[in-house]
Amino acid sequence: MSYLTLEVEIDHGKVLAKEPEKLPESGRGLLTILSPAAEKSAQLTPLQALEALQKHLNLDEKKAAEWMATVRDARR
Numbered sequence: 001m002s003y004l005t006l007e008v009e010i011d012h013g014k015v016l017a018k019e020p021e022k023l024p025e026s027g028r029g030l031l032t033i034l035s036p037a038a039e040k041s042a043q044l045t046p047l048q049a050l051e052a053l054q055k056h057l058n059l060d061e062k063k064a065a066e067w068m069a070t071v072r073d074a075r076r
Helices: 046-056 061-075
Strands: 008-011 014-017
Touching: none
Parallel strands: none
Antiparallel strands: 008 014
């Protein structure tokens, strides 16, 4: 089995190979769509980042305090 990766353009739903001469007469393949890089979101303050992390980790106040103490001790 061999693999071939080609650059393509998409124009109104039609896929156009940048190098069509490299394509076989017939075959099957997979296409990976690469989206443009997302715009940078607004920078969070350290406190906002901590609150977002606490929410993501489902930490209540007690668990958050224990976690912060662990991080503080690790930095020493």
